[in-house]
Amino acid sequence: MTSSSSGQIVAGCLAPHPPHLIYAENPPQNKPRSEGGWETLRWGYEVMQKNLDALNYDVLVVMTPHWRTYVGTHLLGLPHFKGISIDPVFPHLFQYNYDLKVDVELSTAISDQIGQAGLPTKLMKNPDFRVDYGTIISCHLVNPLWNKPIVAISTHASAAYFSPDVMQEEALKLGMATRKAILGSGKRAVLLASNSLSHRHFTHEPPLPEDMSFEHITNHSQYLWDMKMIGLMKDGKSKEMVSLIPDFTEQAISETDSGALTWLMSAMDFPKIPAKVHAYGTVIGTGNAVVEWSGI
Amino acid sequence: MILKGYVLPGLPQPLLTPKASPHYQNLRNAFDQVKSEINSLKPDVILVYSTMWPSILGHQIQSRPICRLIHVDEEFHDLGSIPYEFYMDSELAKTCAAKAQVRGLHARTADYEGFPIDTGSVVALKLLDVQTSKIPAVIFSSNIYADRTETVVLGKACLDALKEQNKTAVAVVVTTLSNRLHQSFIDPAEDKIHSLKDQEWNLKILEFFEKGRLEDLAQLSRQIQREARVKKVNNFKPLWWLSSVMGANNKYTGKVLAYESVYGTGSAVVSLTPAAESARDLEFDEDSPEVFAGERNVLSGEGSENQNAMRSIEDNQD
Numbered sequence: 001m002t003s004s005s006s007g008q009i010v011a012g013c014l015a016p017h018p019p020h021l022i023y024a025e026n027p028p029q030n031k032p033r034s035e036g037g038w039e040t041l042r043w044g045y046e047v048m049q050k051n052l053d054a055l056n057y058d059v060l061v062v063m064t065p066h067w068r069t070y071v072g073t074h075l076l077g078l079p080h081f082k083g084i085s086i087d088p089v090f091p092h093l094f095q096y097n098y099d100l101k102v103d104v105e106l107s108t109a110i111s112d113q114i115g116q117a118g119l120p121t122k123l124m125k126n127p128d129f130r131v132d133y134g135t136i137i138s139c140h141l142v143n144p145l146w147n148k149p150i151v152a153i154s155t156h157a158s159a160a161y162f163s164p165d166v167m168q169e170e171a172l173k174l175g176m177a178t179r180k181a182i183l184g185s186g187k188r189a190v191l192l193a194s195n196s197l198s199h200r201h202f203t204h205e206p207p208l209p210e211d212m213s214f215e216h217i218t219n220h221s222q223y224l225w226d227m228k229m230i231g232l233m234k235d236g237k238s239k240e241m242v243s244l245i246p247d248f249t250e251q252a253i254s255e256t257d258s259g260a261l262t263w264l265m266s267a268m269d270f271p272k273i274p275a276k277v278h279a280y281g282t283v284i285g286t287g288n289a290v291v292e293w294s295g296i
Numbered sequence: 297m298i299l300k301g302y303v304l305p306g307l308p309q310p311l312l313t314p315k316a317s318p319h320y321q322n323l324r325n326a327f328d329q330v331k332s333e334i335n336s337l338k339p340d341v342i343l344v345y346s347t348m349w350p351s352i353l354g355h356q357i358q359s360r361p362i363c364r365l366i367h368v369d370e371e372f373h374d375l376g377s378i379p380y381e382f383y384m385d386s387e388l389a390k391t392c393a394a395k396a397q398v399r400g401l402h403a404r405t406a407d408y409e410g411f412p413i414d415t416g417s418v419v420a421l422k423l424l425d426v427q428t429s430k431i432p433a434v435i436f437s438s439n440i441y442a443d444r445t446e447t448v449v450l451g452k453a454c455l456d457a458l459k460e461q462n463k464t465a466v467a468v469v470v471t472t473l474s475n476r477l478h479q480s481f482i483d484p485a486e487d488k489i490h491s492l493k494d495q496e497w498n499l500k501i502l503e504f505f506e507k508g509r510l511e512d513l514a515q516l517s518r519q520i521q522r523e524a525r526v527k528k529v530n531n532f533k534p535l536w537w538l539s540s541v542m543g544a545n546n547k548y549t550g551k552v553l554a555y556e557s558v559y560g561t562g563s564a565v566v567s568l569t570p571a572a573e574s575a576r577d578l579e580f581d582e583d584s585p586e587v588f589a590g591e592r593n594v595l596s597g598e599g600s601e602n603q604n605a606m607r608s609i610e611d612n613q614d
Contacts, residue, residue, distance in 0.1 A: 068371075070479065071371060071480065074373075088351075088356075089353070157526070160526050203402060
């Protein structure tokens, strides 16, 4: 796909991070136990994981809505992080022991490119730092063995600080900077935009969180917006899809406010091939799609 | 019974780098004064409502008896790590959750080893040095979907719990006034409020505080949200909780112990001491709800959860 003589973006994915999916999987790293749930999304992730494994990639580069930085774009800047991550919003579902490696060389290269693009950036070098659950969940779901290093990139709140249009402009620049760094790295990278689509939650959950008889989209307008965006992805109309993100962000209360999906499309130079939509499902009312762009 | 109320800022600079700027040192000095006041008051508990702990499933209440961790702020991680050990009043936390449920709120306790307490609560409790005084706390999340009614009712539920357990408390809200940070890296020595508009609104808010007009200010929360806050959440809620838990009036002696910028935000340390005289005797515009009556679904029928909550309160009052 987006290749040069050296580095290559071999795939890009919309890889949402509801902690419910980890809870439902019952991996050994997570303490709470479940009876399953949200199979449509989890089985979609399984297919995408196999596709990605076949690409023999070197590194996962994830942009995460749950590492919010208001002053510049931050990237993990140490080679190893280990600890427990508890989701402060859903602590009863996600208490995950993580042990991950970071491709600091690529983190540094991306940070340098962001700086050259005129945007503030900083490498995070505090060894006590707790890695956010968005990064952990998206990376776990595409690579549960954790046998590849990652690059984790923070997101801004510029949609709230200014407007979704300002967010869009920044995310486009961040995507281009990421692309330049990867192409110059000699590495085969998979990019992950770790965000839901529509993002209005229910404020209550059933006594058994995985009771699927309670699960559905919060409201029909959000479903329609999600289908509009997914339709454009399936049709290979990524530029048109990106142009709708500001409106989608405001009207569907979408987690695209993070800029992650815009960043992904910009880094992939707006793929024209139809996306592979592996799954769409709701998690506590929010709309989530597992989507892959590869094989260009 | 609430002995005193405080408004405290939550960014980590006054804790980790007070000497980097006279602004941060002034805030640090004000925190020291608050610490001394609280130690003299000897409350049974410190109630903390933190705008920096968001929640979705109603209100969460920290109840783990001993919270021990090393915290690193996600934004200002280069300033250093913050090891902490705090004591929670677990029984009071559970009672607060139960009383909130009786009043129609969705509330639950959080008791998990390794739970990441938010930067604002960590900074406030560290600077109040509760590790030494061993005064327990109870920390309340800020529900991102809640509005005034839920927040006011949460304050009343806290009072219910204090009364039932016959405890005294100091009430703390962790919040900035204006919350807009500079979006580029700055020299701390040159820190200043982000904009003149933010500065003017902060001064207006502080004028109300100094006159003890807490409930008046609480009733201006929506306007403060429109004028001086980045719209990260649906509304500016901490003053609704503080005024509710302190009695929803203007009978206070207000003192602004410090007002400074921290990376552009309006960060103030304010104390409110209950007084005999009211600053103003006004008829407040907004109602004082006793229960949360839900999302007002026009299709909700007889015997709904919210109607049951209302009946339960009325029964208790009888």
